[in-house]
Amino acid sequence: MRKPARLDPLALLAYFPAMAIRPVIVAPDPRLKTVSTDVEKVDDETRKLVTDMLESMYEADGIGLAAIQIGVPKRIIVMDLDQKDGKNNPRAFINPKILWASEETATFEEGCLSVPEIWDEIERPARIRAEYLDREGNRQELEADGLLATCLQHEMDHLEGILFIDHLSKLKRSIALRKLQKAKRLKDAG
Ligand SMILES: [Zn+2]
Numbered sequence: 001m002r003k004p005a006r007l008d009p010l011a012l013l014a015y016f017p018a019m020a021i022r023p024v025i026v027a028p029d030p031r032l033k034t035v036s037t038d039v040e041k042v043d044d045e046t047r048k049l050v051t052d053m054l055e056s057m058y059e060a061d062g063i064g065l066a067a068i069q070i071g072v073p074k075r076i077i078v079m080d081l082d083q084k085d086g087k088n089n090p091r092a093f094i095n096p097k098i099l100w101a102s103e104e105t106a107t108f109e110e111g112c113l114s115v116p117e118i119w120d121e122i123e124r125p126a127r128i129r130a131e132y133l134d135r136e137g138n139r140q141e142l143e144a145d146g147l148l149a150t151c152l153q154h155e156m157d158h159l160e161g162i163l164f165i166d167h168l169s170k171l172k173r174s175i176a177l178r179k180l181q182k183a184k185r186l187k188d189a190g
Pocket residue numbers: 111112113114154155158164
């Protein structure tokens with residue numbers, strides 16, 4: 001349903017939606033374990049969410065963010081791997097799916113806005129082919145390697161409620177979780 005058309009300056013402003021920075025949820029918040037659901041229709045509300053996610057990601061100095069990290073259980077990822085010299089290359093992937101993954105693997109040191117202060121080496125398929133919807137709702141396909149492949153897989157894990165530390169050995173994960181809890185205690189203590 002559309003709003004009735006009338007000359008209302010506030011309604012006009014709605015055509016230029018203000019961006020909103022939203023706080024990033026930090027582990028062990030149980031919401032991060034949510035399996036996100038498909039976006040049924042890519043509409044203005046979806047695009048507004050993408051804009052908010054990008055703003056929140058830039059604000060937090062991230063290179064990738066999944067919607068659940070700001071508390072929205074929708075299958076949306078944003079990313080910008082080319083931030084330098086004040087330049088941006090914002091990307092959005094809606095309902096992304098991996099179509100193919102190489103047997104060859106690559107190891108990157110990963111970090112996560114929802115798992116602050118922790119970095120660890122994670123092994124994943126080196127190359128993937130994925131499909132997704134863009135901001136206009138058009139189906140796109142891409143082949144990725146390097147950081148793009150890693151980042152896509154890391155963010156797509158979030159859509160299944162999986163954190164990168166879940167890929168670590170039991171021992172390494174418990175060390176990471178202890179570190180996380182210690183950082184949280186320090187933060188809570190101010
Ligand atoms: Zn993450």
